Amino acid sequence: MTSSSSSEIEQTETTYNRVMLKISGEALMGDQGFGLHPPTVQRIAEEVKTVHELGVEICMVIGGGNIFRGLSGSAQGMERTTADYMGMLATVMNALAMQSALEGLGVFTRVISAIRMDEVAEPYIRRRAVRHLEKKRVCIFAAGTGNPYFTTDTAATLRANEMACEAIFMGKNGVDGVYDKDPATNDDAVRYDAVSYDDVLAKRLKVMDASAIALARDNNLPLIVFGLDEPGGFRGILAGKGTYTKVSG
Template sequence: MFKRVVLKLSGEFLANENGFGISPETSRRLAGLIKDALEGTQVELAIVIGGGNFWRGERNGKGMDAATADYIGMLGTVMNAMALQDAMESVGRPTRVMSSIHMAAVAEPYIRRRAMRHLEKGRVVIFGGGNGAPFFTTDTTSTLRAMEIGADVVLMAKNKVDGVYDSDPRKNPDATRFDALTHQDVVDQRLEVMDATALTLCMDKNLPIVVFDIFQDGNLRRLFAGERVGTLIQS
Protein backbone atom coordinates (compact mmCIF):
# COMPACT_ATOMS: atom_id res chain seq x y z
CA MET A 1 0.00 0.00 0.00
CA PHE A 2 1.31 3.42 -0.96
CA LYS A 3 1.57 6.14 1.68
CA ARG A 4 2.82 9.08 -0.39
CA VAL A 5 2.27 9.26 -4.14
CA VAL A 6 2.86 11.63 -7.03
CA LEU A 7 0.04 11.66 -9.57
CA LYS A 8 0.97 12.86 -13.06
CA LEU A 9 -1.97 14.40 -14.93
CA SER A 10 -2.25 15.67 -18.46
CA GLY A 11 -3.39 19.25 -18.91
CA GLU A 12 -5.98 17.98 -21.38
CA PHE A 13 -7.84 16.38 -18.45
CA LEU A 14 -9.05 19.89 -17.55
CA ALA A 15 -9.93 20.94 -21.08
CA ASN A 16 -13.17 21.28 -22.99
CA GLU A 17 -14.25 18.73 -25.58
CA ASN A 18 -11.85 20.25 -28.11
CA GLY A 19 -8.89 19.60 -25.81
CA PHE A 20 -8.10 23.28 -25.33
CA GLY A 21 -8.30 25.63 -22.37
CA ILE A 22 -9.97 24.93 -19.04
CA SER A 23 -13.53 23.70 -18.53
CA PRO A 24 -14.69 24.37 -14.93
CA GLU A 25 -17.16 21.49 -15.20
CA THR A 26 -14.50 19.05 -16.40
CA SER A 27 -12.09 20.26 -13.72
CA ARG A 28 -14.66 19.74 -10.95
CA ARG A 29 -15.42 16.25 -12.22
CA LEU A 30 -11.74 15.33 -12.06
CA ALA A 31 -11.43 16.94 -8.61
CA GLY A 32 -14.41 14.97 -7.36
CA LEU A 33 -12.88 11.74 -8.62
CA ILE A 34 -9.62 12.46 -6.77
CA LYS A 35 -11.42 13.54 -3.60
CA ASP A 36 -13.59 10.42 -3.53
CA ALA A 37 -10.54 8.19 -4.04
CA LEU A 38 -8.78 9.82 -1.07
CA GLU A 39 -11.73 9.51 1.32
CA GLY A 40 -11.01 7.15 4.20
CA THR A 41 -7.36 6.63 3.25
CA GLN A 42 -4.11 7.87 4.75
CA VAL A 43 -2.57 8.54 1.34
CA GLU A 44 -0.59 11.77 0.98
CA LEU A 45 -1.10 13.07 -2.56
CA ALA A 46 1.04 15.38 -4.67
CA ILE A 47 0.07 16.20 -8.25
CA VAL A 48 2.11 17.31 -11.24
CA ILE A 49 0.02 18.63 -14.11
CA GLY A 50 1.04 19.34 -17.69
CA GLY A 51 0.16 22.32 -19.84
CA GLY A 52 -0.70 20.73 -23.18
CA ASN A 53 -4.21 22.18 -23.18
CA PHE A 54 -2.56 25.60 -23.58
CA TRP A 55 0.85 25.15 -25.12
CA ARG A 56 3.27 22.58 -26.47
CA GLY A 57 6.70 24.02 -27.08
CA GLU A 58 7.65 21.78 -30.01
CA ARG A 59 4.39 22.65 -31.81
CA ASN A 60 3.12 26.05 -30.67
CA GLY A 61 6.58 27.50 -30.26
CA LYS A 62 7.83 26.56 -33.71
CA GLY A 63 10.25 29.24 -34.89
CA MET A 64 10.69 30.64 -31.36
CA ASP A 65 13.70 30.42 -29.12
CA ALA A 66 13.36 26.94 -27.61
CA ALA A 67 13.94 28.02 -24.02
CA THR A 68 11.34 30.78 -24.34
CA ALA A 69 8.81 28.32 -25.74
CA ASP A 70 9.40 25.98 -22.80
CA TYR A 71 8.99 28.79 -20.26
CA ILE A 72 5.64 29.67 -21.84
CA GLY A 73 4.62 26.04 -21.38
CA MET A 74 5.65 26.18 -17.72
CA LEU A 75 3.36 29.17 -17.21
CA GLY A 76 0.55 27.09 -18.69
CA THR A 77 1.10 24.44 -16.03
CA VAL A 78 0.70 27.07 -13.31
CA MET A 79 -2.65 28.12 -14.79
CA ASN A 80 -3.75 24.49 -14.75
CA ALA A 81 -2.53 24.04 -11.18
CA MET A 82 -4.56 27.05 -10.06
CA ALA A 83 -7.67 25.77 -11.85
CA LEU A 84 -7.31 22.32 -10.30
CA GLN A 85 -6.78 23.88 -6.87
CA ASP A 86 -10.02 25.83 -7.26
CA ALA A 87 -11.84 22.67 -8.31
CA MET A 88 -10.37 20.61 -5.45
CA GLU A 89 -11.33 23.18 -2.84
CA SER A 90 -14.83 23.50 -4.34
CA VAL A 91 -15.34 19.82 -3.45
CA GLY A 92 -13.93 20.33 0.04
CA ARG A 93 -10.31 19.17 -0.23
CA PRO A 94 -7.62 21.57 1.14
CA THR A 95 -5.02 22.15 -1.55
CA ARG A 96 -1.82 24.12 -2.02
CA VAL A 97 -0.17 25.17 -5.30
CA MET A 98 3.62 25.37 -5.31
CA SER A 99 5.45 26.80 -8.31
CA SER A 100 9.08 26.47 -9.38
CA ILE A 101 8.68 29.85 -11.08
CA HIS A 102 8.16 32.42 -8.36
CA MET A 103 4.81 34.21 -8.57
CA ALA A 104 3.95 34.91 -4.95
CA ALA A 105 0.53 36.44 -5.65
CA VAL A 106 -0.92 33.14 -6.88
CA ALA A 107 1.31 30.28 -5.67
CA GLU A 108 3.77 29.38 -2.95
CA PRO A 109 7.39 28.98 -4.03
CA TYR A 110 8.43 25.34 -4.23
CA ILE A 111 10.31 24.48 -1.04
CA ARG A 112 10.82 20.78 -0.45
CA ARG A 113 10.32 20.73 3.32
CA ARG A 114 7.28 22.99 3.11
CA ALA A 115 5.73 20.68 0.51
CA MET A 116 6.29 17.67 2.77
CA ARG A 117 4.73 19.51 5.70
CA HIS A 118 1.62 20.28 3.66
CA LEU A 119 1.33 16.59 2.78
CA GLU A 120 1.71 15.55 6.41
CA LYS A 121 -1.18 17.88 7.29
CA GLY A 122 -3.44 16.16 4.77
CA ARG A 123 -3.34 18.82 2.06
CA VAL A 124 -3.09 17.94 -1.61
CA VAL A 125 -0.05 19.65 -3.12
CA ILE A 126 -0.05 20.62 -6.79
CA PHE A 127 3.33 21.35 -8.34
CA GLY A 128 3.26 23.91 -11.16
CA GLY A 129 5.92 25.58 -13.24
CA GLY A 130 7.69 22.38 -14.23
CA ASN A 131 11.05 22.07 -12.53
CA GLY A 132 11.89 25.70 -13.24
CA ALA A 133 14.23 25.01 -16.16
CA PRO A 134 13.60 24.60 -19.89
CA PHE A 135 14.21 21.44 -21.92
CA PHE A 136 12.60 19.12 -19.35
CA THR A 137 9.09 17.69 -19.51
CA THR A 138 6.54 17.40 -16.74
CA ASP A 139 7.29 13.66 -16.76
CA THR A 140 10.75 14.52 -15.50
CA THR A 141 9.28 16.97 -12.99
CA SER A 142 7.08 14.16 -11.66
CA THR A 143 10.02 11.87 -11.02
CA LEU A 144 12.18 14.64 -9.54
CA ARG A 145 9.47 15.76 -7.14
CA ALA A 146 8.66 12.16 -6.20
CA MET A 147 12.28 11.55 -5.23
CA GLU A 148 12.58 14.85 -3.37
CA ILE A 149 9.49 14.31 -1.21
CA GLY A 150 10.09 10.59 -0.66
CA ALA A 151 7.09 9.33 -2.65
CA ASP A 152 6.53 5.60 -2.99
CA VAL A 153 5.40 5.67 -6.62
CA VAL A 154 4.62 7.81 -9.64
CA LEU A 155 1.10 7.23 -10.97
CA MET A 156 0.92 8.04 -14.68
CA ALA A 157 -2.76 8.78 -15.37
CA LYS A 158 -4.13 8.06 -18.84
CA ASN A 159 -7.51 8.48 -20.50
CA LYS A 160 -9.03 5.36 -22.11
CA VAL A 161 -5.71 3.51 -21.99
CA ASP A 162 -5.56 1.06 -19.07
CA GLY A 163 -1.85 0.32 -19.01
CA VAL A 164 1.20 -0.22 -21.18
CA TYR A 165 0.76 -2.11 -24.46
CA ASP A 166 3.19 -3.52 -27.00
CA SER A 167 1.59 -1.21 -29.59
CA ASP A 168 -1.05 1.51 -29.65
CA PRO A 169 -4.34 -0.21 -28.61
CA ARG A 170 -6.34 2.58 -30.25
CA LYS A 171 -4.85 1.64 -33.61
CA ASN A 172 -4.17 -2.07 -33.15
CA PRO A 173 -7.05 -4.15 -31.70
CA ASP A 174 -4.62 -7.05 -31.20
CA ALA A 175 -2.26 -5.07 -28.98
CA THR A 176 -1.17 -6.91 -25.82
CA ARG A 177 -1.26 -5.25 -22.42
CA PHE A 178 1.51 -5.84 -19.88
CA ASP A 179 0.60 -6.41 -16.23
CA ALA A 180 4.17 -5.81 -15.08
CA LEU A 181 7.47 -4.67 -16.57
CA THR A 182 10.90 -3.69 -15.41
CA HIS A 183 12.34 -0.27 -16.20
CA GLN A 184 14.85 -2.01 -18.44
CA ASP A 185 12.01 -3.75 -20.33
CA VAL A 186 10.55 -0.36 -21.14
CA VAL A 187 13.92 0.84 -22.45
CA ASP A 188 14.66 -2.32 -24.45
CA GLN A 189 11.21 -2.47 -26.07
CA ARG A 190 11.04 1.30 -26.58
CA LEU A 191 7.63 1.49 -24.95
CA GLU A 192 6.13 4.95 -24.68
CA VAL A 193 5.63 5.35 -20.94
CA MET A 194 7.43 8.63 -20.19
CA ASP A 195 10.36 10.54 -21.62
CA ALA A 196 13.81 8.97 -21.48
CA THR A 197 15.20 11.32 -18.82
CA ALA A 198 12.31 10.61 -16.45
CA LEU A 199 12.51 6.86 -17.03
CA THR A 200 16.27 6.81 -16.42
CA LEU A 201 15.79 8.63 -13.11
CA CYS A 202 13.17 6.11 -12.02
CA MET A 203 15.43 3.21 -13.00
CA ASP A 204 18.46 4.65 -11.21
CA LYS A 205 16.52 5.21 -7.98
CA ASN A 206 14.26 2.14 -8.28
CA LEU A 207 11.13 4.30 -8.21
CA PRO A 208 8.03 2.33 -9.27
CA ILE A 209 5.65 3.65 -11.93
CA VAL A 210 2.02 2.66 -12.44
CA VAL A 211 0.33 3.44 -15.76
CA PHE A 212 -3.46 3.32 -15.50
CA ASP A 213 -6.76 4.74 -16.76
CA ILE A 214 -7.81 7.34 -14.21
CA PHE A 215 -11.33 7.65 -15.62
CA GLN A 216 -12.15 3.95 -15.31
CA ASP A 217 -14.51 3.73 -12.37
CA GLY A 218 -12.75 2.96 -9.09
CA ASN A 219 -9.21 2.70 -10.46
CA LEU A 220 -7.68 5.49 -8.40
CA ARG A 221 -9.37 4.35 -5.19
CA ARG A 222 -8.16 0.80 -5.79
CA LEU A 223 -4.60 2.04 -6.30
CA PHE A 224 -4.74 4.03 -3.08
CA ALA A 225 -5.99 0.89 -1.33
CA GLY A 226 -2.96 -1.05 -2.55
CA GLU A 227 -4.64 -3.09 -5.29
CA ARG A 228 -2.98 -3.87 -8.61
CA VAL A 229 -4.33 -1.67 -11.40
CA GLY A 230 -2.94 -1.03 -14.87
CA THR A 231 0.73 -1.80 -15.51
CA LEU A 232 3.34 -1.79 -12.74
CA ILE A 233 6.91 -0.89 -13.72
CA GLN A 234 9.69 -1.53 -11.24
CA SER A 235 13.22 -2.89 -11.11
Protein backbone atom coordinates (compact mmCIF):
# COMPACT_ATOMS: atom_id res chain seq x y z
CA MET A 1 0.00 0.00 0.00
CA THR A 2 1.37 3.39 -0.95
CA SER A 3 1.52 5.85 1.91
CA SER A 4 -0.29 9.16 1.49
CA SER A 5 1.25 12.56 2.05
CA SER A 6 -0.17 14.81 4.78
CA SER A 7 -1.76 17.09 2.18
CA GLU A 8 -3.51 14.11 0.56
CA ILE A 9 -4.78 12.91 3.91
CA GLU A 10 -6.16 16.35 4.71
CA GLN A 11 -8.10 16.34 1.43
CA THR A 12 -9.59 12.88 1.96
CA GLU A 13 -13.30 12.73 1.29
CA THR A 14 -15.58 9.80 1.86
CA THR A 15 -19.11 8.91 0.88
CA TYR A 16 -19.49 6.72 3.97
CA ASN A 17 -21.51 8.11 6.84
CA ARG A 18 -21.49 5.15 9.25
CA VAL A 19 -19.13 2.17 9.25
CA MET A 20 -18.13 -0.81 11.34
CA LEU A 21 -14.41 -1.37 11.99
CA LYS A 22 -13.64 -4.97 12.90
CA ILE A 23 -10.18 -5.84 14.16
CA SER A 24 -8.81 -8.94 15.80
CA GLY A 25 -7.59 -9.05 19.35
CA GLU A 26 -4.21 -10.10 17.96
CA ALA A 27 -3.98 -6.68 16.30
CA LEU A 28 -3.57 -5.13 19.76
CA MET A 29 -0.67 -7.26 20.98
CA GLY A 30 2.02 -5.91 18.66
CA ASP A 31 5.08 -8.14 18.62
CA GLN A 32 4.52 -9.43 22.15
CA GLY A 33 2.69 -12.61 21.20
CA PHE A 34 0.15 -12.13 23.99
CA GLY A 35 -1.83 -9.44 25.79
CA LEU A 36 -2.05 -5.73 25.08
CA HIS A 37 0.74 -3.60 23.63
CA PRO A 38 -0.12 -0.01 24.63
CA PRO A 39 1.79 1.68 21.74
CA THR A 40 -0.11 -0.52 19.25
CA VAL A 41 -3.45 0.29 20.89
CA GLN A 42 -2.52 3.98 20.72
CA ARG A 43 -1.59 3.76 17.03
CA ILE A 44 -4.90 2.14 16.11
CA ALA A 45 -6.78 4.71 18.20
CA GLU A 46 -5.04 7.47 16.25
CA GLU A 47 -6.16 5.82 12.99
CA VAL A 48 -9.74 5.77 14.24
CA LYS A 49 -9.51 9.41 15.27
CA THR A 50 -8.46 10.49 11.77
CA VAL A 51 -11.64 8.91 10.37
CA HIS A 52 -13.77 10.31 13.18
CA GLU A 53 -12.52 13.77 12.23
CA LEU A 54 -14.12 13.31 8.80
CA GLY A 55 -17.52 13.18 10.51
CA VAL A 56 -17.90 9.44 9.92
CA GLU A 57 -19.90 7.61 12.59
CA ILE A 58 -17.82 4.66 13.79
CA CYS A 59 -18.76 1.34 15.35
CA MET A 60 -16.05 -1.07 16.46
CA VAL A 61 -15.81 -4.73 17.37
CA ILE A 62 -12.51 -6.09 18.69
CA GLY A 63 -11.76 -9.78 19.08
CA GLY A 64 -10.26 -11.29 22.21
CA GLY A 65 -7.70 -13.71 20.81
CA ASN A 66 -4.75 -11.79 22.29
CA ILE A 67 -6.04 -12.74 25.76
CA PHE A 68 -8.20 -15.84 25.40
CA ARG A 69 -9.76 -17.66 22.46
CA GLY A 70 -12.80 -19.74 23.35
CA LEU A 71 -12.41 -22.24 20.54
CA SER A 72 -8.80 -22.95 21.52
CA GLY A 73 -9.83 -23.43 25.14
CA SER A 74 -12.49 -25.88 24.05
CA ALA A 75 -9.97 -27.79 21.94
CA GLN A 76 -7.82 -28.25 25.04
CA GLY A 77 -10.63 -29.90 26.97
CA MET A 78 -12.48 -26.93 28.47
CA GLU A 79 -16.26 -27.03 28.15
CA ARG A 80 -17.10 -24.98 25.05
CA THR A 81 -19.76 -22.70 26.53
CA THR A 82 -17.52 -21.72 29.44
CA ALA A 83 -14.58 -21.16 27.11
CA ASP A 84 -16.67 -18.91 24.85
CA TYR A 85 -17.86 -16.79 27.78
CA MET A 86 -14.24 -16.35 28.86
CA GLY A 87 -13.45 -15.18 25.33
CA MET A 88 -16.29 -12.66 25.55
CA LEU A 89 -14.79 -11.22 28.73
CA ALA A 90 -11.47 -10.84 26.91
CA THR A 91 -13.19 -8.67 24.28
CA VAL A 92 -14.47 -6.39 27.04
CA MET A 93 -10.91 -5.89 28.31
CA ASN A 94 -9.77 -4.96 24.79
CA ALA A 95 -12.72 -2.61 24.34
CA LEU A 96 -11.90 -0.79 27.58
CA ALA A 97 -8.26 -0.42 26.51
CA MET A 98 -9.35 1.07 23.17
CA GLN A 99 -11.83 3.37 24.90
CA SER A 100 -9.08 4.68 27.16
CA ALA A 101 -6.79 5.34 24.19
CA LEU A 102 -9.51 7.08 22.17
CA GLU A 103 -10.69 9.27 25.02
CA GLY A 104 -7.07 10.20 25.70
CA LEU A 105 -7.16 11.62 22.16
CA GLY A 106 -10.36 13.54 22.85
CA VAL A 107 -12.72 11.13 21.08
CA PHE A 108 -15.87 10.43 23.11
CA THR A 109 -16.44 6.68 23.26
CA ARG A 110 -18.94 4.21 24.67
CA VAL A 111 -18.25 0.54 25.42
CA ILE A 112 -21.47 -1.41 24.95
CA SER A 113 -21.52 -4.97 26.23
CA ALA A 114 -23.80 -7.82 25.22
CA ILE A 115 -23.28 -9.19 28.75
CA ARG A 116 -24.39 -6.88 31.54
CA MET A 117 -21.55 -5.42 33.58
CA ASP A 118 -22.96 -2.00 34.38
CA GLU A 119 -19.96 -0.78 36.38
CA VAL A 120 -17.67 -0.84 33.31
CA ALA A 121 -19.90 -0.82 30.21
CA GLU A 122 -23.37 0.04 29.00
CA PRO A 123 -25.81 -2.78 28.22
CA TYR A 124 -26.67 -3.17 24.55
CA ILE A 125 -29.83 -1.23 23.71
CA ARG A 126 -30.08 -0.61 19.99
CA ARG A 127 -31.81 2.77 20.08
CA ARG A 128 -29.40 4.09 22.70
CA ALA A 129 -26.43 2.92 20.63
CA VAL A 130 -27.81 4.63 17.53
CA ARG A 131 -28.20 7.83 19.52
CA HIS A 132 -24.57 7.64 20.63
CA LEU A 133 -23.52 7.38 16.98
CA GLU A 134 -25.69 10.34 16.04
CA LYS A 135 -23.88 12.31 18.74
CA LYS A 136 -20.57 11.33 17.07
CA ARG A 137 -19.47 8.99 19.84
CA VAL A 138 -17.48 5.93 18.82
CA CYS A 139 -19.38 2.80 19.91
CA ILE A 140 -17.27 -0.24 20.78
CA PHE A 141 -19.46 -3.34 20.93
CA ALA A 142 -18.02 -5.92 23.32
CA ALA A 143 -18.80 -9.46 24.55
CA GLY A 144 -19.72 -10.67 21.07
CA THR A 145 -23.39 -11.43 20.62
CA GLY A 146 -23.65 -12.47 24.28
CA ASN A 147 -24.05 -16.10 23.19
CA PRO A 148 -21.57 -18.96 22.97
CA TYR A 149 -20.81 -20.63 19.61
CA PHE A 150 -20.74 -17.27 17.79
CA THR A 151 -17.56 -15.45 16.82
CA THR A 152 -16.78 -11.75 16.98
CA ASP A 153 -16.98 -11.79 13.16
CA THR A 154 -20.65 -12.69 13.48
CA ALA A 155 -21.08 -10.11 16.25
CA ALA A 156 -19.56 -7.39 14.03
CA THR A 157 -21.85 -8.29 11.13
CA LEU A 158 -24.91 -8.44 13.38
CA ARG A 159 -24.20 -5.07 15.02
CA ALA A 160 -23.32 -3.49 11.67
CA ASN A 161 -26.72 -4.49 10.33
CA GLU A 162 -28.52 -3.35 13.47
CA MET A 163 -26.74 0.02 13.38
CA ALA A 164 -27.42 0.43 9.63
CA CYS A 165 -23.71 0.65 8.82
CA GLU A 166 -22.88 1.06 5.15
CA ALA A 167 -19.90 -1.30 5.22
CA ILE A 168 -17.69 -3.39 7.48
CA PHE A 169 -14.01 -2.44 7.33
CA MET A 170 -11.86 -5.38 8.36
CA GLY A 171 -8.41 -4.21 9.43
CA LYS A 172 -5.78 -6.93 9.10
CA ASN A 173 -2.20 -7.10 10.32
CA GLY A 174 0.42 -8.17 7.80
CA VAL A 175 -2.01 -8.55 4.88
CA ASP A 176 -3.68 -5.97 2.65
CA GLY A 177 -6.71 -7.83 1.37
CA VAL A 178 -8.13 -11.25 0.54
CA TYR A 179 -5.83 -13.76 -1.17
CA ASP A 180 -6.52 -17.06 -2.88
CA LYS A 181 -4.11 -18.70 -0.42
CA ASP A 182 -2.09 -17.69 2.61
CA PRO A 183 0.45 -15.07 1.38
CA ALA A 184 2.64 -15.69 4.43
CA THR A 185 3.46 -19.21 3.25
CA ASN A 186 2.80 -19.00 -0.51
CA ASP A 187 4.85 -16.65 -2.67
CA ASP A 188 2.43 -17.16 -5.57
CA ALA A 189 -0.63 -16.05 -3.60
CA VAL A 190 -2.87 -13.71 -5.61
CA ARG A 191 -4.83 -10.87 -4.04
CA TYR A 192 -8.40 -10.20 -5.14
CA ASP A 193 -9.46 -6.63 -5.86
CA ALA A 194 -13.06 -7.77 -5.51
CA VAL A 195 -14.70 -11.08 -4.71
CA SER A 196 -18.28 -12.20 -4.15
CA TYR A 197 -19.73 -13.53 -0.91
CA ASP A 198 -20.49 -16.83 -2.62
CA ASP A 199 -16.89 -17.22 -3.83
CA VAL A 200 -15.61 -16.53 -0.32
CA LEU A 201 -17.82 -19.35 0.97
CA ALA A 202 -17.20 -21.76 -1.91
CA LYS A 203 -13.41 -21.29 -1.91
CA ARG A 204 -13.22 -21.09 1.88
CA LEU A 205 -11.25 -17.87 1.74
CA LYS A 206 -10.15 -16.65 5.14
CA VAL A 207 -12.16 -13.46 5.49
CA MET A 208 -14.80 -14.14 8.15
CA ASP A 209 -16.47 -17.28 9.37
CA ALA A 210 -19.25 -18.69 7.20
CA SER A 211 -22.10 -17.47 9.42
CA ALA A 212 -20.83 -13.89 9.27
CA ILE A 213 -20.36 -13.99 5.49
CA ALA A 214 -23.85 -15.40 4.99
CA LEU A 215 -25.34 -12.70 7.23
CA ALA A 216 -23.50 -9.98 5.30
CA ARG A 217 -24.60 -11.47 1.97
CA ASP A 218 -28.25 -11.77 3.00
CA ASN A 219 -28.28 -8.08 3.97
CA ASN A 220 -26.11 -6.87 1.08
CA LEU A 221 -23.52 -5.46 3.49
CA PRO A 222 -20.13 -5.03 1.77
CA LEU A 223 -16.86 -5.96 3.48
CA ILE A 224 -13.67 -3.98 2.85
CA VAL A 225 -10.55 -5.93 3.85
CA PHE A 226 -7.40 -3.82 4.23
CA GLY A 227 -4.09 -3.64 6.06
CA LEU A 228 -3.86 -1.91 9.44
CA ASP A 229 -0.10 -1.52 9.18
CA GLU A 230 0.02 1.57 6.95
CA PRO A 231 -0.31 4.92 8.80
CA GLY A 232 -3.34 6.76 7.45
CA GLY A 233 -4.53 3.60 5.74
CA PHE A 234 -8.00 3.43 7.30
CA ARG A 235 -8.78 6.99 6.29
CA GLY A 236 -7.40 6.45 2.79
CA ILE A 237 -9.35 3.23 2.28
CA LEU A 238 -12.57 5.05 3.19
CA ALA A 239 -11.91 7.26 0.19
CA GLY A 240 -11.22 4.27 -2.06
CA LYS A 241 -7.46 4.80 -2.09
CA GLY A 242 -4.75 2.28 -1.34
CA THR A 243 -4.86 -1.51 -1.55
CA TYR A 244 -7.85 -3.51 -0.37
CA THR A 245 -10.35 -6.18 -1.33
CA LYS A 246 -14.07 -5.55 -1.54
CA VAL A 247 -16.38 -8.45 -0.77
CA SER A 248 -19.89 -7.89 -2.08
CA GLY A 249 -22.63 -9.46 -4.17
